[in-house]
Amino acid sequence: MADPNTVVHFLNQFFGGIGAEEQAYAPVQEKEGPVGPGRALQAALGDQAAVVSTIVAGDNYFTEEVESAKAAVAEILDRIKPDMVIAGPAFDAGRYGLACAEVCRLAQGMGIPAVTGMFPDNAGVLTYRKEILAVSSGIDISEMASVVGRMARLAMKLARGEELGPASEEGYVPRGIRREVMHDRPGYERAVDMLNARLAGKPWVSEMLITGYDVVPPATPLKNLKESTIALVSTGGLVPRGNEDRLVGSRAEQFFRYSLEGVSSLSVEDWESVHGGFGTLILNTKNPNYAMPLQTVRYLEDTGAIKAVYPWFFSTTGNAAAVSAGRRMGAEIAAELNEHHIDGVLLVAT
Amino acid sequence: MTAMPAIPLAVGANRVVRGVRVSHVCGDPALSAQKDWELGVRIVETALNSLVTAVSGPTLFEPSEPEPQEAAL
Numbered sequence: 001m002a003d004p005n006t007v008v009h010f011l012n013q014f015f016g017g018i019g020a021e022e023q024a025y026a027p028v029q030e031k032e033g034p035v036g037p038g039r040a041l042q043a044a045l046g047d048q049a050a051v052v053s054t055i056v057a058g059d060n061y062f063t064e065e066v067e068s069a070k071a072a073v074a075e076i077l078d079r080i081k082p083d084m085v086i087a088g089p090a091f092d093a094g095r096y097g098l099a100c101a102e103v104c105r106l107a108q109g110m111g112i113p114a115v116t117g118m119f120p121d122n123a124g125v126l127t128y129r130k131e132i133l134a135v136s137s138g139i140d141i142s143e144m145a146s147v148v149g150r151m152a153r154l155a156m157k158l159a160r161g162e163e164l165g166p167a168s169e170e171g172y173v174p175r176g177i178r179r180e181v182m183h184d185r186p187g188y189e190r191a192v193d194m195l196n197a198r199l200a201g202k203p204w205v206s207e208m209l210i211t212g213y214d215v216v217p218p219a220t221p222l223k224n225l226k227e228s229t230i231a232l233v234s235t236g237g238l239v240p241r242g243n244e245d246r247l248v249g250s251r252a253e254q255f256f257r258y259s260l261e262g263v264s265s266l267s268v269e270d271w272e273s274v275h276g277g278f279g280t281l282i283l284n285t286k287n288p289n290y291a292m293p294l295q296t297v298r299y300l301e302d303t304g305a306i307k308a309v310y311p312w313f314f315s316t317t318g319n320a321a322a323v324s325a326g327r328r329m330g331a332e333i334a335a336e337l338n339e340h341h342i343d344g345v346l347l348v349a350t
Numbered sequence: 351m352t353a354m355p356a357i358p359l360a361v362g363a364n365r366v367v368r369g370v371r372v373s374h375v376c377g378d379p380a381l382s383a384q385k386d387w388e389l390g391v392r393i394v395e396t397a398l399n400s401l402v403t404a405v406s407g408p409t410l411f412e413p414s415e416p417e418p419q420e421a422a423l
Contacts, residue, residue: 063354064371095372098356127360218364218405225398236375278372282379289390290374296387296394306398344401346394348375349352 005049005083005159009038010103012096016056021279026058028072040145044152053080062099070106084155089117089147092139092320097124104132113158117151120173121323134173228343231310235318236291236350237275249276253325255316265295277319292348310342318349351397359408365400367411
């Protein structure tokens with residue numbers, strides 16, 4: 001029997017056992033053998049593959065210093081030359097998912113097959129859908145064992161050079177790649193069956209799945225900033241201290257409007273961020289304007305660079321928010337701004 | 351305006367401005383108060399300038415560098 005395949009596993013600072021949000025800037029480091037969820041991965045791989053090394057890096061480090069992080073990972077992969085790279089699973093942690101996707105792309109670029117796992121709306125999928133193979137997960141890490149099991153199975157398929165079936169059968173996030181297949185019955189028969197099932201209220205499955213995002217044509221540029229009124233929006237979870245409206249720290253479905261009348265800057269005394277997806281210490285103890293630059297915009301308004309600032313600030317939390325919720329909130333905000341003939345929007349996204 | 355421009359560019363935001371870090375997008379607390387303020391102005395001005403710039407699809411705008419200055423960190 002052939003030697004077991006060698007696997008390098010990638011984890012973030014939390015799953016890699018270094019620490020939580022305070023270690024989000026941890027640089028790329030290596031640990032021997034499987035770590036944390038890597039043990040479940042090793043169990044799932046059995047004696048077909050061995051997790052020889054685990055690469056760990058902080059979520060912020062990887063996404064903000066992506067070139068250095070990639071270089072460090074490339075060096076490790078070049079030294080170990082594993083048969084496979086497995087990253088995550090990241091569930092719906094956006095920075096982690098993005099890091100996993102970057103690791104997979106890097107490995108694939110070096111000729112090493114790679115598999116990751118994450119929630120289908122994870123930033124990693126949104127950014128690199130066509131380029132990565134990601135097992136789909138929910139948002140709850142209690143399903144770690146089952147997700148890791150599916151990642152192991154897919155990784156072994158890749159290692160054996162087997163062709164993958166459709167996403168719905170193999171349990172990975174659709175990549176938007178279409179392959180031609182032969183069906184046993186012509187299309188019109190299948191279409192009529194589907195229609196009959198829908199009319200009878202019976203279950204039916206569409207053969208075509210529409211995924212992807214709206215293509216929004218760019219708005220025509222403003223003619224003159226000095227004549228323009230600008231509105232401010234932030235997904236940084238900024239609220240007046242005390243959060244009376246109870247803005248949530250993740251999975252937001254609502255935004256709130258806060259008056260900027262007579263407010264020239266966001267102060268630490270009067271504002272806080274309730275965003276649950278990154279360390280908010282700096283915003284809460286030093287300067288909330290970093291997540292919504294009111295102070296700077298007011299200065300530009302005073303100097304005449306822009307005509308005016310819309311007196312209502314739109315605030316929500318951009319942390320694992322559902323795409324559908326984001327779309328709806330955007331449409332509501334846009335409707336109000338159109339009603340008031342606002343010219344442009346500055347949106348700070350954290 | 352974001353510290354992770356890859357995401358909005360990928361999902362089709364047409365005017366994207368690079369910020370500093372997730373935890374402080376529109377400035378840098380490690381700089382002196384004056385330099386931090388100047389950086390914030392550069393970032394917001396870049397964002398406002400993007401509104402008067404024609405683009406044909408997702409476009410990244412980088413806040414321009416000032417003259418060579420003290421290291422940030």
